[in-house]
Amino acid sequence: MKSPKIYFYDLGFRNISIDNFSGERADIGAMYENFIFSELAKNDFFPKYWHTKSGAEIDFILEKENNIIPIDVKSTISKETLTKSFYAFIEKYKPKKCYIISLNFHGKNKTNGCEVTFIPLLKLINNIK
Numbered sequence: 001m002k003s004p005k006i007y008f009y010d011l012g013f014r015n016i017s018i019d020n021f022s023g024e025r026a027d028i029g030a031m032y033e034n035f036i037f038s039e040l041a042k043n044d045f046f047p048k049y050w051h052t053k054s055g056a057e058i059d060f061i062l063e064k065e066n067n068i069i070p071i072d073v074k075s076t077i078s079k080e081t082l083t084k085s086f087y088a089f090i091e092k093y094k095p096k097k098c099y100i101i102s103l104n105f106h107g108k109n110k111t112n113g114c115e116v117t118f119i120p121l122l123k124l125i126n127n128i129k
Contacts, residue, residue, distance in 0.1 A: 005049060007037040029075040033059055036073055036101060056085035070098040077102040080109050080118055090114045
């Protein structure tokens with residue numbers, strides 16, 4: 001069984017807990033994902049997590065007006081590509097919209113009837129509301 005994910009509302013407290021204040025970090029992706037979780041929670045979203053026994057996973061699932069919105073977090077991305085996990089989720093649940101969050105990559109495409117938006121974090125909250 002996979003360990004549950006734990007998120008902190010305060011990244012400073014997270015860093016104290018793991019005793020890491022280094023400028024160059026191996027856990028930058030986890031920190032970025034944690035930051036996005038805390039921003040979603042501060043904006044009254046209560047994200048869920050999706051994973052399968054075979055290892056497919058989506059970082060966050062939001063429910064809004066009877067729609068599900070999958071969100072995946074990538075600390076680095078340079079082109080409009082989706083993971084196998086994201087394709088599997090779209091195939092199974094057929095969401096209308098989904099988001100891939102990165103630091104600064106913009107883009108859009110359509111996959112199996114789902115509008116996929118590649119969006120920087122700072123624009124995410126305004127697009128979901």
